[in-house]
Amino acid sequence: MSATSDSRGEVVSRIEVDRSAEWVVTVYWASALLWLTVATLAGLISSIKLHSPGFLGNIEWLTFGRIRPVHWDTAVYGFGGTAASGTLLWLQARLCQTRIPFPTLLIAGGVVFNVGILLGSIGVLMGKSTGVETLEFPLWAMPLLVIPYVFIVIANFKMYFNRRNAHTYVSQWYLMAVTIWFPVLVLSAEACTNLGAVDGVAQAIANWWYGHNVVGLFATPTGIAAAYYLIPKVIGKPVHSYHLSLLGFWSNAIFYNWAGTHHLTGGPLPAWTITIGVVGSMMMFIPVITIGINHHMTMVGSFHHLKTSPTLRFAVMGSMVYTLSSFQGALESLRSHQEITHFTHYTIGHVHFGMYGFFAPLMFAMMYYAMPRLTGNEWISARLIRIHFWCTLGGMLLYTLAMCYAGIRQGLMMNDPTVPFLNIVKFTIPYLWIRTAAGLILLAGTVAFLINFWRIVQPHRLRFVTPTLMTTERDYDMLLKKEKELSQ
Amino acid sequence: MQSDQPKPEHRRAPEMQDRILELHAAAMREMSDPRDGMRPTPVAFLICCLLFTMWGGYYIGANAGDWTGDGLAEQANRAPAGPAAPQNPMVLGAEVYNACTQCHQADGKGLAGQFPPLAGSEFVTGDERRLAAILLNGINGDFHVNGQIYNSQMPAWKDVYNDEEIAAVATYIRASFGNKAGPVAKTIVEAVRKQVGAAGAWSEAGLAEFAAGK
Numbered sequence: 001m002s003a004t005s006d007s008r009g010e011v012v013s014r015i016e017v018d019r020s021a022e023w024v025v026t027v028y029w030a031s032a033l034l035w036l037t038v039a040t041l042a043g044l045i046s047s048i049k050l051h052s053p054g055f056l057g058n059i060e061w062l063t064f065g066r067i068r069p070v071h072w073d074t075a076v077y078g079f080g081g082t083a084a085s086g087t088l089l090w091l092q093a094r095l096c097q098t099r100i101p102f103p104t105l106l107i108a109g110g111v112v113f114n115v116g117i118l119l120g121s122i123g124v125l126m127g128k129s130t131g132v133e134t135l136e137f138p139l140w141a142m143p144l145l146v147i148p149y150v151f152i153v154i155a156n157f158k159m160y161f162n163r164r165n166a167h168t169y170v171s172q173w174y175l176m177a178v179t180i181w182f183p184v185l186v187l188s189a190e191a192c193t194n195l196g197a198v199d200g201v202a203q204a205i206a207n208w209w210y211g212h213n214v215v216g217l218f219a220t221p222t223g224i225a226a227a228y229y230l231i232p233k234v235i236g237k238p239v240h241s242y243h244l245s246l247l248g249f250w251s252n253a254i255f256y257n258w259a260g261t262h263h264l265t266g267g268p269l270p271a272w273t274i275t276i277g278v279v280g281s282m283m284m285f286i287p288v289i290t291i292g293i294n295h296h297m298t299m300v301g302s303f304h305h306l307k308t309s310p311t312l313r314f315a316v317m318g319s320m321v322y323t324l325s326s327f328q329g330a331l332e333s334l335r336s337h338q339e340i341t342h343f344t345h346y347t348i349g350h351v352h353f354g355m356y357g358f359f360a361p362l363m364f365a366m367m368y369y370a371m372p373r374l375t376g377n378e379w380i381s382a383r384l385i386r387i388h389f390w391c392t393l394g395g396m397l398l399y400t401l402a403m404c405y406a407g408i409r410q411g412l413m414m415n416d417p418t419v420p421f422l423n424i425v426k427f428t429i430p431y432l433w434i435r436t437a438a439g440l441i442l443l444a445g446t447v448a449f450l451i452n453f454w455r456i457v458q459p460h461r462l463r464f465v466t467p468t469l470m471t472t473e474r475d476y477d478m479l480l481k482k483e484k485e486l487s488q
Numbered sequence: 489m490q491s492d493q494p495k496p497e498h499r500r501a502p503e504m505q506d507r508i509l510e511l512h513a514a515a516m517r518e519m520s521d522p523r524d525g526m527r528p529t530p531v532a533f534l535i536c537c538l539l540f541t542m543w544g545g546y547y548i549g550a551n552a553g554d555w556t557g558d559g560l561a562e563q564a565n566r567a568p569a570g571p572a573a574p575q576n577p578m579v580l581g582a583e584v585y586n587a588c589t590q591c592h593q594a595d596g597k598g599l600a601g602q603f604p605p606l607a608g609s610e611f612v613t614g615d616e617r618r619l620a621a622i623l624l625n626g627i628n629g630d631f632h633v634n635g636q637i638y639n640s641q642m643p644a645w646k647d648v649y650n651d652e653e654i655a656a657v658a659t660y661i662r663a664s665f666g667n668k669a670g671p672v673a674k675t676i677v678e679a680v681r682k683q684v685g686a687a688g689a690w691s692e693a694g695l696a697e698f699a700a701g702k
Contacts, residue, residue: 014515095521169522232522242524247537271553278551279544286537297527373518376511417579421586422594465513 013097013164018373020099021090026374026457027110028086029367033450035078035117036360040446042071044439051432061125069129069136070121075355076134076214077145078117082110083363084222085152088175090370091229092156095172096163101155109148116144132193134211139194146186153179170245174225177253181217185210201269205261212260215354221252223318223362224291230315230365231298235305240297248290255283262333265342274335281333288326295319308469310385314365317393321357325350340415345428346407353400356442361392364449371456378464380455381475384448385468391445399438406431462486575652577671581660584653588661591640596665602640604633607665616658616672618699620680621690623654628689646685651677 046068048055056062093100100106120137123129129136137145156179160172189210191197198206232239239245258280261273305312328350331337341347368385372378379385406428413419413427455476461483468474591603598605606612611633612619626644630637645654655674662669684698 010520011512011516014518015512018512018515167524170524171522229522233519236519238523238525240525241527241529243527243529245524247529251537270555270557271551272548272555275548275551275553279547282547283541283544286540289533293533298525372514373512376514378514417583420582420589420594422589463510465510467514467517 010097014094014373016099017090017093017097018370020103021093021370022374024100024103024106024110025086025090025370027107028082028089029371030453030457031110031114032079032083032086032363033446033453035074035082035114037443037446037450038121039071039075039079040439040443042067042074044436044443046071047432047436047439051429051436060127066125066127066129069124069133072134073124073136074117074121076219077120077137078114079363080219080355080359081117081145081149082113083360083366084178084219085110085113085149087222087226087363087366088152088156088178090366090374091171091225092159092175095165095169095229096159097165098159098162101158102151105151106155109151112144113148116141116148119144130194132207134214135189135193135207139190142186142190146183149183149186153183169228170239170242170249171225171228173245173249174221174228177249178218178221178225181213181221185213185217201267204264204267205269205273208263209257209260212263213257215351215359216256216259219355219359220256220322223322223359224248224252226362226366227295227315227319227322230311230362230369231295231319234309234312234315234369235299235302237298237302240294244290244294248287248294251283251290252287255280255287259284259333262338265333265335265338278333278335281330284326284330288323288330292319292323308471310379310389310468310470311365311369313389313470314361314368314392318358318360318362318365321353321361321396325354325358328353340411341407342411344407344411344414345403345431346411349400349403349407352403353396356392357396357400364388364392367453371453372467375456376463377456377460378466379452379468380460380464380479381452382468382470382472383475384452386470387448388445388452389470391441391448395438395441395445398441399435402431402434402438575656577656577659578663580653581656581658584649584657585660585664587645587648588657591642596661596667598638600636602638604631604636604638605665606661607667609633612661613667613669615699616676617680618695619658619662620654620672620677621684621695621698623658624677624681624685625687626689627691627695629691631692641689644689646681651681 045056045062046064049057049064049067061067089100089106116137120141123138123141124136128138130138156175160176189206192206193203193210196203228239228245258276261269261277262281264277265274267274299316306316332341332347332350368379410424410428413424414421460479462479464474464479466472592598592606593603596606604611611622622642624644624646627642630639632638649657651674655672655677658672658677661667662672690698
């Protein structure tokens with residue numbers, strides 16, 4: 001123990017930080033998992049409707065045009081927003097070695113945020129969607145999402161300016177950047193689309209500038225910040241290279257912002273708008289390779305920890321998929337590539353690869369790492385962790401492979417005028433079934449995690465004091481049995 | 489993550505003084521916060537990044553469409569449009585026919601009682617002008633084909649497809665599903681459109697009148 005923790009002061013500050021974070025972060029992460037479940041269910045309903053159109057067909061609120069946006073919005077804001085906010089608060093507090101300020105206000109903010117997503121989703125289900133992708137929530141729901149985020153931004157800056165370390169760690173750059181970028185993104189995108197500051201084609205550009213950046217300048221930096229913290233933290237080694245971190249951060253900041261217009265290839269836009277989107281996307285190879293090298297070289301020599309540490313397993317999975325899905329995404333932006341894959345299932349495969357293969361596992365890794373520190377207990381069931389991991393990995397791979405393969409075949413057939421459209425639809429049906437199966441596997445993993453999460457926040461008479469590792473034999477029944485023995 | 493000495497798997501919830509340590513077992517055993525290593529960036533990698541950025545500049549220059557905002561994006565980079573090469577009507581027709589499959593089905597057999605078959609239908613293989621008139625204006629009300637009655641509405645396609653496309657799909661259905669009638673020229677569609685393009689959907693009687701009045 002003494003070999004791993006350097007000073008007594010650091011341990012004390014950790015404990016102080018975790019105390020101040022206990023409720024705030026738990027509230028954000030618990031909401032994240034509940035919304036993830038909702039988003040997965042909404043996704044499943046949408047998925048089933050694609051191969052069995054009659055499914056729930058006579059319920060107006062659950063028609064495809066309403067349930068699909070709810071799936072995406074609850075995934076992005078409900079799961080992504082709350083998981084990232086919890087991560088941001090805890091990581092920043094830990095790295096600044098300072099308490100989380102005004103926890104009550106932040107908890108209230110979290111509640112308001114949840115109410116906002118709930119009302120927004122109900123609005124969309126009622127048919128009040130704005131019709132602007134990723135900003136479908138009716139305008140009256142948006143203040144409920146924006147105002148709580150302002151609290152988080154203020155808390156983040158307050159912690160940063162009160163930090164005890166002079167040195168700013170690379171994760172902190174990303175966290176600071178997110179808090180500046182995201183409000184700018186949301187407000188300007190709302191202004192340019194739903195509030196009508198611009199018209200026509202410019203509105204579509206603003207929409208996809210936002211749609212792409214909500215993934216790239218919100219989810220991605222939070223995920224990278226988590227990976228930069230967790231990987232060296234768990235294996236106890238410094239990050240490979242500060243210089244690579246710098247290059248990765250700034251190239252990400254410069255290039256990502258330009259990438260959004262590749263979604264509009266083939267649309268009625270000036271050529272240069274799309275060309276710049278393509279180049280912005282291709283240039284992402286630079287930060288992605290840089291970050292990939294940095295994480296990989298940090299891990300080299302420590303891969304054996306993957307056998308035991310649940311945190312590391314999810315973090316490394318997320319980090320590896322970051323590299324793969326970003327390569328895929330960059331190539332996908334090329335005109336020659338889009339001639340085949342644009343408007344096919346391939347794109348849907350890619351977005352799930354990124355969100356469920358990169359972002360979500362890193363958020364899970366954060367929770368696996370921090371929850372024992374926040375609750376003072378260990379994860380109750382190792383078996384549920386194993387189920388969660390294999391369901392996440394298996395479901396995500398099955399989903400991505402099925403959709404990308406089906407998308408390529410679909411695109412090739414759509415380019416061939418001799419193939420009747422109906423044949424293409426029929427061809428995709430088995431793959432749509434595979435997608436539903438993959439969704440069910442992911443749902444099983446989420447439920448396993450939800451149960452484990454529920455149990456770790458419960459007060460128990462007994463506490464495990466050794467870490468729950470992937471290889472530990474430990475589950476809830478064991479705890480109950482021991483508790484029973486003690487009470488006799 | 490791992491500790492040196494074996495520890496009991498669990499303990500009874502302890503009294504306050506022990507509890508502080510146990511509550512924070514996780515925080516105490518964890519590694520210190522991550523630090524930055526200072527390995528230099530490989531120069532070869534920086535050169536690759538630079539070259540790649542130069543490719544980006546080249547790609548923008550080559551595909552910017554002269555930085556104008558008035559052309560459609562994907563046309564800006566293509567060769568200036570000459571007279572369009574005539575398209576094979578059977579290929580174009582098959583493409584247009586995708587819009588028809590929902591009712592007349594991919595095999596051209598239709599649906600009993602609702603959508604008449606195209607296979608073996610006199611209206612398809614017979615008078616070209618009448619076929620063009622049906623495609624342009626659509627049909628409303630009861631309609632007899634091969635002695636069977638059909639009553640679903642056929643939409644008008646005159647605002648959706650141009651003369652070339654209408655002629656192509658007519659040619660396609662006249663030579664598919666076992667039909668063996670000859671192609672329909674674009675000029676015929678043009679003439680019919682001029683004559684009846686402003687009218688609404690045909691009734692069975694109206695169509696017969698049009699066909700007889702030629």
